[in-house]
Each structure stands twice: as structure tokens, then as C-alpha cells.
Amino acid sequence: MSEYDSHEHLSVSCGKANGWTVLEVGGAAVVHMPPEIREVIMAPLEESHRRLALDFCVASFLDSMGLGLSRSVKRTSDYQGWLRIACCSPQTLSVFRIGGLSQAYEIYATPGAAGRGAAI
Template sequence: MRTNIIRHESMMVSYDVVNGWTVLETDGEVDAYTAPMIREAVIKLLDEGHRHFVLDLGFVTFLDSMGLGVIVAMTKRIREHEGSLRIASVSGRILKLFDLSGMRESYETHPSTSEATHSAPSPGGLAHWPHPTSG
């Protein structure tokens, strides 16, 4: 069951748990104003015991450097809790931001949340972050 955790005039974040993954669906703008709300929501979820996250960016209409920064901050927090993070449903426009910032190589991206959650998470999924293992 999807649960809303942030409702703001320019953004909404909800989550659901699928196959051991906490899927965060972000809808709207991720910018200097809304990005800290997402970080706080992840901290709250970590405090509640969630460890393995899929960040669904399929409905993100705008993402700036603060948005990218909050993804890095989330990743650090999740890593401290021996969790994992996958990015799903990334549009070509946002994927280009990941490329330009040098972040694309550091994250496991999937075309959809169903593909991102297909396999169950394993502990320490971010052990090698920010440098992925070659596989």
C-alpha cells in the first residue's frame, strides 16, 4: 500500500515496500526548496528500519544541483545503515544531468521500478559506492 510522506505544492513523495525494497516515488520538482524534505523523509524511513531503497524519478519534472546533492546525501545515510539504493525510471533529461555531474557511473539505474525490485536486496549494497564494482 502506497503511503504519502511529503505533500507540497510543487512535489509529492510516497513510498511502498516491494520485495524488500522501499520504493520512493517522487512526483514534481526536486530543487533547493524541496530536496531537504526528501532527505528528511529518508532519514525518518531509516529510523523506522527501512534499509534498501529504490528512488523512482519517473514523475520528476525538474531536478537541479540541490536535487543531485540530496541523492548523494541520501546515499551516504543509506550506506551508513548498510543499505542499498537503486535509481529507477530516469528520463533522458535527468540521465543527462547524471552524466554531466559524473554521477551516472556511481548508481545502479533501472528503466522501471519493477525491474529495480525484481531481485531482493542484499546487505551492504553500497559497500563500493561511489565506485561501482565491475561485473
């Protein structure tokens, strides 16, 4: 699996929870995000992982680019897959609500909850 870590306090790592591939976004997911991030996020889909959870629980900040990450991974349906969002911070959850995306995604309190399907 791929992993990305920058000196600008942004990281994406890949793991598993309840049979789901979990992409953990750490640090600040902001507009000036390097293009390598998209590659790391799309790699599991290209490797036939069809059940993805995008985990923002350890993200310190999320702006419209973070929502853009969600939209790129939303293409899981192009790969006949599923996407769930893990978001435990009220501030991060509000970005999804304000951006009008809380209705477009299944949002869970933790990556484990996303794997079990226990929405918040």
C-alpha cells in the same frame, strides 16, 4: 511511512516494489526544496528499511538538489543498506550523467526493475 506534498509541486511518497522501499519523487526537485523532504527520505532508513530505491520516474524536473537527495540517501551504506535509482526520463538521466553520478549509482528504468536488479 512518511509522505510529503507541497503546493510548490513537489512530493515524496513511500511504497514497495519487489521487497524494496521505493521513495517516489514527484514534481520539481530543485534547489529551493524544503528541509522536510530530507526527513521523509531518511525516515525509512531510520525505520530499518535497508533496500531503498529513489524513484525519479515521475519527477518533472531535477537539478543539483535532486542529485543532493541522491547523495543523502547514498548514506544507506552507513546503515548497511543498498540504494538504487529509478529514472526513466532521458532528461533526468542526463542530469546524473552530466553530474558525474551515473557511475556512482545503480540506475534502472523503473522501480520494479530496480527491485529485480535489471540495470539500464
